[in-house]
Amino acid sequence: MSMFEIKDKMDALVTELNQHTYNYYVLAMPTIADYEFDKKLEELAQLEQAYPEYADPNSPTQKVGGDITKTFNTVRHKWPMLSLGNTYNEQDLRDFDERVRKAIGDDFEYVCELKFDGLSMSLTYENGALVRAVTRGDGTQGDDVTANIKTIHSIPHKVKGENIPETFEIRGEVFMHRAAFDRLNKEREELGEVTYANPRNFAAGTVKMQDSKEVKKRPLDCFLYGLYTDKQVFKTHWESLEAVKQWGFHVCEHTKLAGSIEEVLDFIHYWDEARFKLSYDIDGIVIKVNSYGQQQELGFTAKSPRWAISYKYKAAEVQTVLEKVTYQVGRTGAVTPVANLKPVVLAGTTVKRATLHNADEITRLDLHEGDTVLVEKGGEIIPKIIKVNLDLRKPGTKAIHFIENCPECGTPLIRKEGEAAYYCTNEDGCGPQIVGKIQHFIGRKAMNIDGLGDETIETFYKRGLVRHISDLYKLHDKADELKSIERFGEKSIENMLKGIEQSKQMPFEKVLFGLGIRYVGETVAKKLAKGVKNIDNLAAASLEELTAIDEIGVRIADSINEYFAKNSNVAQINELKDAGLCFEVKESSNKPQSDKLNGKTFVISGVFEKYSRDELKNLIEENGGKILSSISAKLDFLVAGDNMGPSKLEKATKLNIKMISEVELEEMIE
Known part of the structure; x- marks a missing residue:
């Protein structure tokens, strides 16, 4: 290459890698695999070393993280949150071990830790109390997300024990367990919202939400692994880990003290397979010199410590053949493409299908019929196609284009502005939508009907026993047809009919959630029920009246108005009314528990440890108080x-308003 080409190449790599860094750290939506990113970064570093005159001061080789978001207060780290050197091969680890031995001799130990695929977090404690939680940011400063982090149950607000410094910082990784990710992503999909690609993205997106009440609803976890103090309290990293466990911190139990590089490699080999049995994602192993004194002796480079390194596992990936693309229709009518693959073993399981997310993903991959594709299962829960092997593409194959009509009912698909998904609008005549709505209605969070399951609903639909939610309440007239269904005995029928009858006692908010109105999730249904009191008021409410209800935005209000504009939906509600379901808030549920706060007025402000603001509001109103x-x-x-x-604090102080804590409020009621 000429000097001009080398300069252009370096500039292009800087631009590309900075964009990927922004996507990863700030947007929490990476668009490139870690391995590919690291390889490009390594290529850039080599070019900069060979041609330092062309090095860009904004090069990502000079950074340890991403930029700072503008939505949180920025806090400077007392101790920089440096990144670790990465490697994907064992020889680099042996070279690291050799460098350590040359510097400090042979008398040392390593601590091996799992490298969690989450969001780095720094927690500051003063006098045993958590006072601040800050993201990694660019390594020198990060976002103050204290209110959100306080909602994580595994992070103590107060610590007790021996040898606790007056002020200390402890670092760790916030993450989401796969089971929680699956459940929450499914809820987003049912509401027609964009799903997250993996648990790390979901955790990062959650930590950076503006409303800590919403954060509290998403189960996050956190492992802590690094103690920082002004004066050294412990001699080794291992001692500090043992101590912080006693103080109440959540430390991963899969940590090992190793006496040699061979023991380190054994640990790495074990977890290369065993990682898939964990309930959370890891993407490698971190190796640290144990002694703090030896760590100081080894020191730091400009961006990373010389006493630690991370070994990163390559995401489990394999090459196979795309046999065909099929399409699934969800409860909301969203159509999702699925790649059907020639079966192949990946990360210990046989993979036959991979997600394609939406039409944009098919276009990005430039998929053709019969393509040979690379499938990855790393941070992704469901296997994902990451690229096509163009060298193996057969000549004359046709490009795959997203379908124009519903695969189930043939209705032309639509795509709303600003949304990634295509939708089938035939909600009253499209089988999967009908079945999905009924399955949603009987679910635990909605009507919670005992004796009915998803497979049973599918069977009932195929036999013509149910076409609408209201048909469930007519099943008691079809006993003979029910008895003819295989493996559906008299006792099963009796339990099911009893469960359907008992569901008539479910409160209005559960019925409202069960109707499956788009964007009306469990929490929104509670807000609406409290705000409108009954279904007739909801049906008649204008856009302005709906958006005046707490936390109801224009998107939800529009969806509600669209729902009640359809005659078929109104007819269904009338049939459910006739069946005896509850479509109004029962007065008994609003009766005060006591009158201890009668005549007293309250304003709630801030973030609380024991209650959400809504829970405090209910507590006050249930005991006779009034919210201003x-x-x-x-x-x-x-x-x-x-x-x-x-501003609230200043105004309250000026007016001499009495300020109380949530504990003092409890004492007033008790």
């Missing part, structure tokens, strides 16, 4: 939590 929307001279109490707005 703003602070004024008429206010009796300001229930103050963490991170309360400074």
Whole structure:
């Protein structure tokens, strides 16, 4: 290459890698595999070393993280959160071990830790209390996400024990277990929202949400693995891990003290297979010199410590043949493409299918019939096609284009502006949508009908026993037909009919959620039920009236109005009314538990440890108190939590309003 070509190549790599870094750290939506990123970064570093005159000061080789988002307060790290050197091969580890031995001799130990695929977090404690949680950011400063991190149950707000420094920092990784990821992603899919690619993205997106009440609903976890203090309390990293366990921190049990590089490699080989049995994702192993004194002796480079390195597993991937693309229709009508593959073993399981997400993904991959594709199962729960092997593409094969009509009912598909998915609008005549709606209705979070399951609903639909939700309440008239169904005995029928009858006692908010109105999830249904009191008020509510209800936005309001504009939906509700379902808030559920707060007024501000703000609001109202929307001279109490707005605090102080904690509120009621 000429000098001009080398300079252009380096500039192009800087631009590309900076964009990928932004996508990963700030947007939490990576668009390239870690391995590919690291290889490009390594290529750039080699070019910079060979041609330092062309090196860009903004090169990602000079950074340890991403940029700072603008939505949180920025906090400078007392100790920089440096990145670790990465390697994908064992020889690099042996070379690392040799460098360590040359510097400090042969008398040392390593600590081997799992490298969690999550979001790096730094927690600061003062006098045993958590005072600040900050993301890694660019390594020197990060985002203050304290309110959100306090919702994670495995992170203690107060610690007790021996040898606890007055002030210390502990670092770890926030992550989401795969089971929680599956459940939450399924809920997003049912609501027609964009799903997350993997648990790391979901965890990162959750930590950076603006509403800590919403964060609390998403089960995050956190492993802690690094203690930082002004004065050294322990002699080794292993001692510090044992101590912080006693203080109440969640430390991963799969950590090993190794006396040689051979023991380190044994640990790496074991977890290369065993990692797939964990409930969370790891993408490698971190190796650290155990002694703090020896760590100081080894020191740091500009961006990473010389006493630690990370070995990264390549994402499990394999090459196979795309046999065909099929399409699935969900409850909301969203159509999802699925790659059907020639069966192949990947990460210990046989893979026959891989997600293609949406039409844009098919276009990005430039898929053709019979393509040889590379399938990955790393951070992805469901295997994913990452690229096509163009060298093996057969000449004359046709490009795959997303279908134009519903694969189930033939209805032309539509794609709404700003959405990735295509939808079938034939919700009353498209089989999977009908079955999906009924399955949603009987679910645990909706009507919770005992004796009915998803397979039973599919069977009933195929036999013509149910076509609408209301048909469930007519099954008691079809006993003979029910008895003719294989493996559906008299006792099963009796339990099912009993469960259907008992469902008539479910409260309005459960029925409303069960109707499956798009964007009306479990929480929104509660808000709506409380705001409108009955289904007739909801049907008649204008856009302005709906958006005036707490946390109801224009998108939800539009969806509700669209739902009630359809005669078939109104007819269904009338039939369900006739069947005896509850379509209004029962007055008994609003009766006060006591009158201990009678005549008292309250404003709630900040983030709380024991309750959400909604729960505090309910607690006050159930005991006779009244919630005001703003602070004024008429206010009796300001229930103050963490991170309360400074303007509210100033106004309350000026008006001499009494401020109480959530514990003091409990004491007033008790």
